[in-house]
Amino acid sequence: MxxxxxxxxxxxxxxxxxxxxxxxxxxxxxxxxxxxHHGVSEEDSFVVGRVLSCHRHPEADRLTVCIVAVGEGDTAEIVCGAPNVEHDMTVAVAQPGAVMPDGTRLGLAKLRGVVSHGMILAE
Structure with a gap:
C-alpha cells in the first residue's frame, strides 16, 4: 500500500x-x-532570487542575460528565454546541481557563447 x-x-x-x-x-x-519522492525534493538547489539587471544576449534575439541575486551577497549570471523577465522581478531559480522533476540535473550551460549559471523558472 x-x-x-x-x-x-x-x-x-x-x-x-x-x-x-x-x-x-x-x-x-x-x-x-x-x-x-515526487517532484522537487528539499535537497535540490532551488532558491528565490531577485533580478538585478537584464540585457539582450549579444548573439541571440530571443535570449536575455540576467544578473540575479541568489543568496546573501551571491549573484549568478543566467541566460533566460522567458520574455516576461524584467529588472527587480522576484523569480524562482534552479541553480547548478538542481534536479528537475523529470530527473534532469542542471549544470553550467553555454548558450550562444554565454555561460548560464542556472535557470530562471519564470514562464
Whole structure:
C-alpha cells in the first residue's frame, strides 16, 4: 500500500522527514519497501532570487542575460528565454546541481557563447 507522507504526518510528528519516519515504522514491524519522492525534493538547489539587471544576449534575439541575486551577497549570471523577465522581478531559480522533476540535473550551460549559471523558472 502506498501512503503519502502528508497523510502520515496527520497521525505522527510532522517534523520527521521521510527516512526517519520509515525507520520508526520499521521498529513497529511495519515494512517500508521504499520511499518515492515526487517532484522537487528539499535537497535540490532551488532558491528565490531577485533580478538585478537584464540585457539582450549579444548573439541571440530571443535570449536575455540576467544578473540575479541568489543568496546573501551571491549573484549568478543566467541566460533566460522567458520574455516576461524584467529588472527587480522576484523569480524562482534552479541553480547548478538542481534536479528537475523529470530527473534532469542542471549544470553550467553555454548558450550562444554565454555561460548560464542556472535557470530562471519564470514562464
Amino acid at each position: 502506498r501512503l503519502p507522507l502528508s497523510w502520515l504526518h496527520e497521525y505522527c510528528a510532522p517534523d520527521l522527514d521521510a527516512a526517519r519516519l520509515a525507520s520508526r515504522l520499521a521498529l513497529t514491524g511495519t515494512e517500508v519497501d521504499r520511499i518515492h
